[in-house]
Amino acid sequence: MIQELLRVEGLVKYFPAKGAMFYSETGLLEKGSRVHALDGVSFSLDHNSTLGIVGESGCGKTTLARAILFLSRPTAGKVIFEGNDLTDMSYGQLAKLRPNMQLVSQDPFSSLDPRMRAKRIIAEPLRVVNKNKDEVDERVKMVFEQVGLSQEQLNRFPNEFSGGQRQRIAVARAISTKPKLVVLDEPTSALDASTQAQILNLLWHIQSDYKISYLFISHNVSVVRHMSDRIAVMYLGKVVELGQAVDITRNPKHPYTAALISSVPKPNPELRGEVVEIRGETPSPVNPPSGCRYHPRCPYAKENCQQVGPNLVKTEDDRYVACHYPLS
Amino acid sequence: MPLTQDTESEESVLNVQNLKLVFETIQGSFHALNGIDLQIGRKEILGLVGESGCGKSSLALCAIGLLPPESARILDGKILFKGQDLLALNEKEMEKVRGTGISMIFQEPLTCLNPLFTIGDQLGESVKVSFERRQSSRNTSKSEDAKEEATRWLKRVGLPDPTGALERYPHELSGGMRQRVMIAMALAAKPSLMLADEPTSAVDVTTQAQVLKLIRSLVDEVGTSVLFISHDLAVIAQIADRVAVMYAGMVMEEGAVNEVFKQPSHPYTQALLRSFPSDEAKGRDLDIIPGSVPDLMSSPGGCPFHPRCKNAKYDCKIKAPEFREVSPGHRVACEDFRSLSLY
Numbered sequence: 085m086i087q088e089l090l091r092v093e094g095l096v097k098y099f100p101a102k103g104a105m106f107y108s109e110t111g112l113l114e115k116g117s118r119v120h121a122l123d124g125v126s127f128s129l130d131h132n133s134t135l136g137i138v139g140e141s142g143c144g145k146t147t148l149a150r151a152i153l154f155l156s157r158p159t160a161g162k163v164i165f166e167g168n169d170l171t172d173m174s175y176g177q178l179a180k181l182r183p184n185m186q187l188v189s190q191d192p193f194s195s196l197d198p199r200m201r202a203k204r205i206i207a208e209p210l211r212v213v214n215k216n217k218d219e220v221d222e223r224v225k226m227v228f229e230q231v232g233l234s235q236e237q238l239n240r241f242p243n244e245f246s247g248g249q250r251q252r253i254a255v256a257r258a259i260s261t262k263p264k265l266v267v268l269d270e271p272t273s274a275l276d277a278s279t280q281a282q283i284l285n286l287l288w289h290i291q292s293d294y295k296i297s298y299l300f301i302s303h304n305v306s307v308v309r310h311m312s313d314r315i316a317v318m319y320l321g322k323v324v325e326l327g328q329a330v331d332i333t334r335n336p337k338h339p340y341t342a343a344l345i346s347s348v349p350k351p352n353p354e355l356r357g358e359v360v361e362i363r364g365e366t367p368s369p370v371n372p373p374s375g376c377r378y379h380p381r382c383p384y385a386k387e388n389c390q391q392v393g394p395n396l397v398k399t400e401d402d403r404y405v406a407c408h409y410p411l412s
Numbered sequence: 413m414p415l416t417q418d419t420e421s422e423e424s425v426l427n428v429q430n431l432k433l434v435f436e437t438i439q440g441s442f443h444a445l446n447g448i449d450l451q452i453g454r455k456e457i458l459g460l461v462g463e464s465g466c467g468k469s470s471l472a473l474c475a476i477g478l479l480p481p482e483s484a485r486i487l488d489g490k491i492l493f494k495g496q497d498l499l500a501l502n503e504k505e506m507e508k509v510r511g512t513g514i515s516m517i518f519q520e521p522l523t524c525l526n527p528l529f530t531i532g533d534q535l536g537e538s539v540k541v542s543f544e545r546r547q548s549s550r551n552t553s554k555s556e557d558a559k560e561e562a563t564r565w566l567k568r569v570g571l572p573d574p575t576g577a578l579e580r581y582p583h584e585l586s587g588g589m590r591q592r593v594m595i596a597m598a599l600a601a602k603p604s605l606m607l608a609d610e611p612t613s614a615v616d617v618t619t620q621a622q623v624l625k626l627i628r629s630l631v632d633e634v635g636t637s638v639l640f641i642s643h644d645l646a647v648i649a650q651i652a653d654r655v656a657v658m659y660a661g662m663v664m665e666e667g668a669v670n671e672v673f674k675q676p677s678h679p680y681t682q683a684l685l686r687s688f689p690s691d692e693a694k695g696r697d698l699d700i701i702p703g704s705v706p707d708l709m710s711s712p713g714g715c716p717f718h719p720r721c722k723n724a725k726y727d728c729k730i731k732a733p734e735f736r737e738v739s740p741g742h743r744v745a746c747e748d749f750r751s752l753s754l755y
Contacts, residue, residue, distance in 0.1 A: 140617065140618065246704050277687060278684065278700065279704065281687035281688075281698040282701075285698055305617065309689070309694065333691070343618060344617065348617055349621075349647050350646055350690075351646040351673065351685060351688050351690065353650070353669045353673050354674075365589070
């Protein structure tokens, strides 16, 4: 049996709703209104595998990344990393685990300190765990080469690199401590098509070299499908469907997944197929709809969908769907 | 050049000829467009695809005369809009072309809509202009008519509660709704040509599908030609009639969308299509294009793609490729092209 690396159980994250962006739909906010960014998210991730998280803006993807890494503490729920429950840990205990769990974020222009040389950016996480300067230097040189950059670029500043090269530096920084889990939050969204393919290949090779598990978060279904073993589809803070990547993309069971997959444009003009259109707009996460959160937009919604929210249930082997009336 | 009145007989709505554009900056000259030749026919959607910095947006801004006057310099070329050279017009004449002749929609609608005016004010302006220009007598454009027409347009672009939306401010609408308002504004004056610069890049994929469908149906209805700019090959495949692939300020390949995607002939187009993470590529490496997009300050000599091209020969380094026809309506800028059957 393959061992489980990460288990997330009923993860909840609420934010206090402040500011103008939440006023529009509901008028004035009541005191104590909350943004339901994550509402009971559960999944597990095995060693040396990739779980893709896909969903549209505002579905809670990035909040999930930050909550799993305890960069922002979840409101409720558990994150279990290699059998250790992170929720019970003190700040100091968490710090000891951090070298095992790293993050690559979306924008390589804001995630690298503009005043640090590439060398120091990559060495920074290493120096927390290793005080030996020579060993750190050697490791920095090694990962720098592994991500496809040359030694003479080590002393350059971030602004001297292109977007793709910067993302390589961010990857080098993340793998420098030999982590077991790397959370990739939209790692190629800011890059051009030709650079995107380079970074995806790089991530692919690094995974097989280091036996890392990836949590690959993206809004781009094509990219997630390419990179992931399994995919979780999120909508308004909940996982609506989870399963093998091929099954999810070829044979979606949740009406939202079906609409999402059909909306993905294909680079083939002969496949201007029928798109399953979604009615209306994503509702506000401050006042999410009752029952199933997708019911106001779902063409198959029946009366009980408005009242009872469906749980994520196993329908077949490694396939979980949160729908009262899954598609066949 | 005299203004041609007989516009209906013109074959192409927009005809760009050997356009060369340079931006003068403190760091030096930035060669944004290096001899562009493009035509857009009547009621045609031309997809312009390329990576960031290839000059897609500069071309659009050049056509609508919105380039920064202090730095942009046009070295050569013509932009014929229904036979009339736009580059020869002064600002006042150009103003008359904008809106009713050529209109534009942008990537991020929030920065293009004025936050201090309601949707009704902004859409109404565009409607009024079209009224004024179409009717020679002045007294016919009433504001009630304009309001009615504006409501009709909001309904047409699929805004729920169009009358209520007139009183709303841009921040009260979602990204997809704002883009619909932008489309309504761009088409309300029934222009001959709409320039759409990455209109769906800032919205979610389900919204993108809705917006693409909307553009397609409205364009057919109004009879507008479109220059549809995108970095996303797949989006172009879904909406365009013809496609032009740009790289470093040059058009590398141009042709009917079915033909270019089925039999891409330029090595750059082939590489771009192969680097797309499609269903078939799962479980293996994607084909990549080595290196990165060239710096337009110091363009490599010869073919701009030669440093990254796997078919590059000695000649490619010294001689710029000719843009020539490989089959009817399908042109390629490569001396050593080999067509590739992709599907």
